[in-house]
Amino acid sequence: MNRLRSSSGSRVNAIWVLTLVLTLGSVLLASHHNSSGRLTTSTAEAMAVLALAAVKVLCIIWNFMEVRDAPRWLRHWTIGWVGGLWLTIVVVYLY
Amino acid sequence: MTHAQTDTASADQPVTVGAGREKLDLWICWWVLPVFYTFFGLIFVLLAHVMPPPSPELSVSQILAFFHAHGTTIKVGFALLMGVIGLGSISNGLVAYQMKRMSVRPVFAYGYIATLAVGAIPGCLFCAIFFLVAVFRPDRNPHLIALSYDTALLTFVGSLGCFLANYCVFTLAVLLDKNRVFPRWLGYMGVWQIITELLAAPVFIFKKGPFAWNGAIAFYEGTVIFVVFLTCLILQVRKAIGNQPADELVPD
Amino acid sequence: MLQDVAPSPATARAGRLLGDLNVWIFVLGDLVFFGAYFVIFMVYRHQETAVFLASQRHLSLIAGALNTMVLLTSSRFVALAVQAARRGESERARRLISYGGLFGVAFVAIKAFEWAHEIGHGFTLVRNDFFMFYFMLTGVHLFHVLLGLVILVVANRELRSPERCRSWIVESGAAYWHMVDLLWVVIFALLYLVR
Numbered sequence: 001m002n003r004l005r006s007s008s009g010s011r012v013n014a015i016w017v018l019t020l021v022l023t024l025g026s027v028l029l030a031s032h033h034n035s036s037g038r039l040t041t042s043t044a045e046a047m048a049v050l051a052l053a054a055v056k057v058l059c060i061i062w063n064f065m066e067v068r069d070a071p072r073w074l075r076h077w078t079i080g081w082v083g084g085l086w087l088t089i090v091v092v093y094l095y
Numbered sequence: 096m097t098h099a100q101t102d103t104a105s106a107d108q109p110v111t112v113g114a115g116r117e118k119l120d121l122w123i124c125w126w127v128l129p130v131f132y133t134f135f136g137l138i139f140v141l142l143a144h145v146m147p148p149p150s151p152e153l154s155v156s157q158i159l160a161f162f163h164a165h166g167t168t169i170k171v172g173f174a175l176l177m178g179v180i181g182l183g184s185i186s187n188g189l190v191a192y193q194m195k196r197m198s199v200r201p202v203f204a205y206g207y208i209a210t211l212a213v214g215a216i217p218g219c220l221f222c223a224i225f226f227l228v229a230v231f232r233p234d235r236n237p238h239l240i241a242l243s244y245d246t247a248l249l250t251f252v253g254s255l256g257c258f259l260a261n262y263c264v265f266t267l268a269v270l271l272d273k274n275r276v277f278p279r280w281l282g283y284m285g286v287w288q289i290i291t292e293l294l295a296a297p298v299f300i301f302k303k304g305p306f307a308w309n310g311a312i313a314f315y316e317g318t319v320i321f322v323v324f325l326t327c328l329i330l331q332v333r334k335a336i337g338n339q340p341a342d343e344l345v346p347d
Numbered sequence: 348m349l350q351d352v353a354p355s356p357a358t359a360r361a362g363r364l365l366g367d368l369n370v371w372i373f374v375l376g377d378l379v380f381f382g383a384y385f386v387i388f389m390v391y392r393h394q395e396t397a398v399f400l401a402s403q404r405h406l407s408l409i410a411g412a413l414n415t416m417v418l419l420t421s422s423r424f425v426a427l428a429v430q431a432a433r434r435g436e437s438e439r440a441r442r443l444i445s446y447g448g449l450f451g452v453a454f455v456a457i458k459a460f461e462w463a464h465e466i467g468h469g470f471t472l473v474r475n476d477f478f479m480f481y482f483m484l485t486g487v488h489l490f491h492v493l494l495g496l497v498i499l500v501v502a503n504r505e506l507r508s509p510e511r512c513r514s515w516i517v518e519s520g521a522a523y524w525h526m527v528d529l530l531w532v533v534i535f536a537l538l539y540l541v542r
Binding site for chain 3: 278279280283284286287290293294297300301304305306311312316320323
Binding site: 008009012013015016019020023024026027029030031039040041042045046049050052053056057060061063064065066067069070071072074075077078081084085088089092093095 | 361362363364365371375378379382385386389390392393396397400401404408411412415416419420422423425426427430521522525526528529532533535536537539540541542
């Protein structure tokens with residue numbers, strides 16, 4: 001029986017826990033900013049939140065969607081999508 | 096070969112040119128597709144200035160100015176549309192005919208024709224007629240001209256219900272079809288179309304922003320996605336005709 | 348029985364797709380289109396930052412976070428279901444897909460409560476540009492979730508008869524569901540978290 005690299009129950013569970021932790025982390029970041037009371041943007045916090053989101057998205061793509069084991073074109077394409085989108089979002093945010 | 100690989104593989108079979116004479120009727124009908132949509136693009140984009148649409152925020156005097164500036168090309172373009180609109184029916188008939196070759200019952204083919212026949216009225220003809228009415232008598236009450244403007248553009252972008260139903264019918268038929276007349280990915284693309292129709296629903300609410308009838312999302316992105324889908328559909332109909340045995344008996 | 352065909356070294360290098368090329372055409376396109384929606388959102392946010400910042404505070408971080416974790420959990424179940432299906436454990440796979448679907452239903456329920464709460468407080472689609480985007484983006488995403496639930500039911504049914512099970516349906520459904528999950532992760536970050 002062939003096991004794909006991404007195809008193991010323990011890996012799925014580990015990734016799942018990681019994404020939950022990253023979610024909680026970004027929520028804590030956001031609510032901390034909330035409680036400071038100021039209605040301002042926070043570049044550092046926004047970049048952190050976006051970075052954590054990127055990691056979560058890559059976890060889902062790489063592991064749940066098994067792109068780890070996918071043909072090279074798909075691996076490049078998905079990383080390109082994440083990179084291109086995040087770059088655009090950051091540029092617009094910082095403009 | 097897995098089932099899935101066969102599916103996309105069958106869509107890549109070469110089109111046999113030699114056998115084309117027995118399917119001359121189908122090829123004539125196929126050519127109507129690119130010809131009609133070329134006319135459509137020429138008319139709506141270059142002549143009538145409906146694509147991209149002018150803003151919902153124009154004042155009455157600005158609307159009058161728009162019709163004054165483009166009156167001649169609107170008349171020429173939409174008069175031409177009245178002449179070629181019938182070609183659209185042939186296009187739809189051809190796709191529906193291919194749908195009758197599917198393993199699903201012809202209900203879907205009938206639904207395809209019906210939804211587009213109904214959809215063509217608000218989705219295409221209302222715009223043409225109301226624009227033509229607007230430029231017919233330039234000295235008419237300006238508010239009536241502005242009403243024509245709103246009616247034309249709201250129906251053009253907002254007539255999403257018919258097309259939504261059309262894409263549902265098409266998608267379901269392609270995905271249920273065991274004869275693989277069209278590849279599954281074309282059916283999945285129908286879901287994109289359904290989504291763009293849903294995103295066009297707010298044009299009745301917003302006069303500016305991405306969900307207005309000239310909005311980045313409701314119009315521009317929706318149009319881009321539509322052009323992608325239409326191109327794929329036209330090419331896949333061509334493949335389907337090519338793959339179709341010349342002596343195939345299609346159920347009535 | 349769903350079986351992995353033992354890949355030759357060449358195939359192993361070439362890689363395999365979860366599902367098939369058809370569903371990935373859909374997924375990649377959807378990712379591009381949503382990417383464009385996200386960029387458009389950011390552009391409008393840039394133009395009206397104050398309004399967006401103020402409005403964002405009215406969103407429930409708890410509901411958003413809960414929804415994110417619910418969807419991540421449902422994805423976990425679906426990923427485990429695919430593995431079970433590949434091993435031929437159809438009954439287990441069906442159970443796992445059902446759990447995934449249940450969490451999907453939970454997402455819809457939480458979203459409904461959230462919307463009801465916001466609308467009840469006067470934050471509607473027409474309140475301002477932020478809420479316009481909020482309802483439209485989460486609405487279009489919700490449509491994806493509802494469609495996904497139908498797809499999960501189809502996948503579940505497919506596993507009922509292991510001998511005739513078409514693996515591409517189960518795997519394609521999984522690929523779609525994970526896409527829905529990852530889109531929400533981005534929506535959550537942009538709408539709820541990014542200040």
